[in-house]
Amino acid sequence: MFIQQLYTNCLAQAAYYIESDGEAAIIDPLRDYHEYIELAQSRKATIKYIFETHFHADFVSGHIDLGKKTAATIIFGPTAQPGYKSHIAIDDEEFSVGKIKIKLLHTPGHTPESSCYLLKDEKGKDHALFTGDTLFVGDVGRPDLLDGLMSKETLAGMLYDSLHNKIMKLADDVIVYPAHGAGSACGKNIGKETFSTIGEQKHRNYALQQMSKEQFIVKVTDGILPAPEYFFKDVALNKLGYLPIDELMEKGMKALSVNEFEEALKKDATIIDTRICDVFENGFISKSINFGLNGQYAIWAATILDISKPVIIVSEIGKEKESIERLARVGFDNIPGFLDGGFEAWRNANKRFDMVISIDDEEFELDAKHTETTILDVRKCSEFNDEHLSKAVNFPLDNLKNDFSKLDPEKEYLVHCAGGYRSMIAASFLRSKGFLRVKNVWGGFDKIKTLKLPITKAKSAVELN
DSSP, rough: OEEEEEEGGGGGGGEEEEEEEEEEEESOSSOOOOHHHHHHHTTHHHEEEEEEOOOOSOOOHHHHHHHHHHOOOOOOTTTTOOOOOOOOOOOOOEEEEEEEEEEEEEESSSTTTEEEEEOTTTTTEEEEEEETTTTTEEEESOOOOOTSOOOOOHHHHHHHHHHIITTTSSOTTSEEEESBTTTTTTTTSSOOOSSSEHHHHHHHOOOSSOOOOHHHHHHHHTTTOOOOTHHHHHHHHHHHHHHHHHHHHHHTTEOHHHHHHHHHHHHTTTTEEEEHHHHHTTOBTTTEEEOOOTTTTTHHHHHOTTTTTEEEEEOOOOOOOHHHHHHHTTTOOOOOEEEHHHHHHOOOHHHHOOOOEEOHHHHHHHHHHOOEEEEOSSOHHHHHSEEEEETEEOOOOOOHHHHHHGGOOTTTTEEOOOHHHHHHHHHHHHHHHTTTSEEETTTTTHHHSSSOEEESSSSOOOOOO
């Protein structure tokens, strides 16, 4: 028996490869499916099954393309109604993979079709549970993604039953392999570890402590931030089908000349510049938005932009494929191409370009002390409430595209996050909307809190004027 967790940091997502006696199964594959085929080929194994724990909201799964390329059977849990050929399993149904068995446990709560997969080893012993978004390390899946169809309280009640009647009855030494780690929006506060055991989670996970169903519902539903809009679009893609990624990549990897790039802009394409922010700020094509490849690039792009609208890419030379592939993972299907030669080609063609002013901690300290410039802290509310600059206004990046109209394009704003990645996204977005007096703060709050400025841990009463 062989198990490999395939963890993708930028999405905080885990897929799994399981193999026994020349047969393999994949659980929750990413859209770029080639890695799984290559892994199976390298181990001289045949992919027999593709197990989906549910219709994912935060990424586009590779199950459809992988199924077509391998003839593997796609498996979903009870109540799932996909728009393509698949096997809808019954609760407790078992599937043989070589000398091991994988048993489906229907565990509704995160979604109605959510299921976990219990791996039994060659001797029939329960070895590992692949929990999808039902159980994470230190957390459980959010129950609020079916608004209008089923209330979060109803789903949370179902989740309580699934945890108590199915998962917590397993032996303490059963390994827990979840679909997500820290940084995913599929839970409230997922732990940094990417696997655990049933026993550890019974002891440490707040949601598995002794409490009534009513108390559980209150705890699990309290403090859930609104889901990004792209979640609901990704669910539809995973349920109904999507453009094959090979076609998407062929279209996206079209090298556009400067003139062709300008023509794409006339068709209302949005420019995504994937260079690191320290390079981006020194020169970029007007109205570009900076989502650097060195962070949670695709998640933020999908959160800020409409994944159904066309986007064109400016990247460091050699990073075009990665830029497009990572966008495809979260549902961007309309990518007409990238600027051939990158930003240098644009500058060498004597085209006009823009810049963002960044200020260091010393300049920021002077401005904060001696001017009335508005300071925008674009970190999450939870980060802001833990500790923040007393005169800062919390303006979470998650809500930027809906809330930027509350700002005055004639005013000056100093924008910071924790370290500088998110603040450059915000600064570039605001510049694209006509805010010309926006300055990015180098080093973010990590630097700011070392200055001689008033910091508070209380919720701030500062509001926009």
